[in-house]
Amino acid sequence: MLGKYQKYLLILTIIAALVPAAASADSAATNDQGAAGARLDCPPGYKAIAKVKPTEPTPLKVKPYGLMSGFGGLSRYNPITWGPECYLPTPAKGQFILGPKVTFARMRGDVRRGTDVLGGTAASMINFEDHLGFPKSGKPIWSLEAFYQLRPRWGIRYSFTPIVMEASGTPKTAFTFMNQSFAALTPINSKWERYEHRAGLVFNISHTTNSMTSFFADWMYVQDKLRVGATAGAVSSVTWDSNKSLAVAGLEFEKCLKNYRGNTLALNFKGGLAFMSNSFGYEGELGLNYMIPIKTGRFGFVKGGYRFANLKTERRASMFDTTMDGAFIQIGFLF
Numbered sequence: 001m002l003g004k005y006q007k008y009l010l011i012l013t014i015i016a017a018l019v020p021a022a023a024s025a026d027s028a029a030t031n032d033q034g035a036a037g038a039r040l041d042c043p044p045g046y047k048a049i050a051k052v053k054p055t056e057p058t059p060l061k062v063k064p065y066g067l068m069s070g071f072g073g074l075s076r077y078n079p080i081t082w083g084p085e086c087y088l089p090t091p092a093k094g095q096f097i098l099g100p101k102v103t104f105a106r107m108r109g110d111v112r113r114g115t116d117v118l119g120g121t122a123a124s125m126i127n128f129e130d131h132l133g134f135p136k137s138g139k140p141i142w143s144l145e146a147f148y149q150l151r152p153r154w155g156i157r158y159s160f161t162p163i164v165m166e167a168s169g170t171p172k173t174a175f176t177f178m179n180q181s182f183a184a185l186t187p188i189n190s191k192w193e194r195y196e197h198r199a200g201l202v203f204n205i206s207h208t209t210n211s212m213t214s215f216f217a218d219w220m221y222v223q224d225k226l227r228v229g230a231t232a233g234a235v236s237s238v239t240w241d242s243n244k245s246l247a248v249a250g251l252e253f254e255k256c257l258k259n260y261r262g263n264t265l266a267l268n269f270k271g272g273l274a275f276m277s278n279s280f281g282y283e284g285e286l287g288l289n290y291m292i293p294i295k296t297g298r299f300g301f302v303k304g305g306y307r308f309a310n311l312k313t314e315r316r317a318s319m320f321d322t323t324m325d326g327a328f329i330q331i332g333f334l335f
Contacts, residue, residue, distance in 0.1 A: 086210045086256035089264055089291055089299055091155070092329040092335055097147040103307055106137040107165065109192075109322040112228060113178050113240050123317065124175035130293040131182075132190040132228065133169025137263070139187015145332075147202070159218070168231070177228050178238040187231040194322075195223045200248070210256040218248040220274060222311070224320060242320060243314060244277040255288075264291040268303070274311060281311035287328070294333075303330040 091097055107128065114123025128134040143161035150156055167190050174184045182188060200218030207213075222244050229237025250272020258265045266289045274281035287305020294300055308325040 001327075013020065014255065017088055030240050065191075077308040078211040086214065086259050087264070088210050088254065088256035088266055089334065090207070090212055090254075090295075091147070091149040093149050093152055095149050095297070095334060097145075097328050097332060097334050099145060099301070099303075101143045101145055101328060101330040102327055103141045103143070104137075105141050105307075105324045105326040107134060107322070107324055108136060109134070110319070111177075111240075111321075112319040114176075114317045124177065125319075126175050126177055127226075128192075130173070131171040131175050132191065132192075133167035133171075134192065135167070135189070137326070139165060145330070153204040153207075156200070157202055157206075157218070158199045159196075160198075161194075161196040163192070166191045172207070178240060180228075180236070180238045180242075182228070182230065189224075189229055189231055189237075191227045193223075193225040196222045198248070201203055202252070212254045213253075214252045216250055216252060216272065218272075220246045220248050222246065240318075242313070242318075244279055246274045246276050246279055246281070248272050248274045250283070257288075262293050265289070266291065268305070277313065278315050279311065279313040283307070283309040285328075291334070294335075296324075301330075301332055301334065303332075304328065 043210055081139045099252045105261040107127040111126045111128075112123045126132065129136055141161065141163055143159055145157070145159040147155055157199050168187065169190075170185045170187055171182060172184065175182055198218050198220045202214050203214045205215055225239065226242075227237055227239040250270065253267075253269045255267045256264060257267055268285070268287045268289050270283075270285040272283050276281070285305060285307045287303050289301055289303040291299040291301045305328060306326070310321075310323045310325075312321040313319065314321075
């Protein structure tokens with residue numbers, strides 16, 4: 001009987017030993033299957049990671065210290081960064097631009113007027129300042145400019161500029177003008193009148209939200225009248241009238257620089273050439289235009305800058321050469 005119980009006890013001991021072994025073998029097989037699905041460069045027991053998102057570096061913020069901290073806000077006033085997000089107001093079809101303009105000009109000129117008859121008195125080269133006494137600077141010259149936008153890309157323009165200058169003085173050297181001789185240091189009175197009418201077409205070559213480039217072709221009619229006379233003595237005064245028609249062609253460029261609370265600051269450039277009637281001239285104008293909205297589509301503006309213009313007419317017996325340059329200011333409306 002005791003032998004029978006010992007046999008049962010031996011069987012239970014063997015079963016108790018085999019169960020943990022089987023569990024251990026099953027666990028090892030599971031680990032081997034997991035290792036088989038992993039990448040070769042991964043240690044057994046770890047699942048491979050197919051994609052890893054790189055960690056973005058955290059930007060380092062440095063706060064300006066001391067004096068430099070006060071200049072941080074000035075970057076918005078740097079002209080180099082202006083323009084790309086700026087909106088440039090331009091006239092729509094049927095709108096006008098109108099405004100008076102004054103140029104504080106320096107006037108320089110040389111004149112020669114003789115006779116076409118052989119054997120006549122030779123003509124002298126007369127300088128505005130040395131012979132006629134006209135001052136070079138300090139002369140305000142007024143003009144009126146008007147523009148009408150005829151079509152989306154076409155416009156018409158007209159301007160009128162009167163110039164009247166009078167002077168009294170004594171010439172430094174003797175000269176001859178229109179067969180009349182004037183001695184040196186003799187008191188004389190001089191008067192020069194010029195009336196300039198200018199009308200033409202403007203075509204928009206390129207137009208974006210912040211810039212515009214245009215081509216213009218104008219007809220210009222110039223009336224010159226120069227009178228020179230002695231204040232005393234037997235020498236009478238002489239007057240030269242000269243009229244001429246010219247063609248003027250050139251380019252204009254306008255660029256928006258900054259929008260500020262509805263107002264607009266823009267850069268303007270204009271350059272052109274004049275020719276015909278034995279004449280040749282050129283002009284250039286650079287300025288800043290500040291536009292202030294009045295109501296929808298309408299603006300008032302103040303424009304200022306620098307202008308240079310030269311016009312020379314030369315024939316066999318006569319020559320009239322004038323140069324004007326100086327600062328200008330213009331006030332007007334776009335409506």
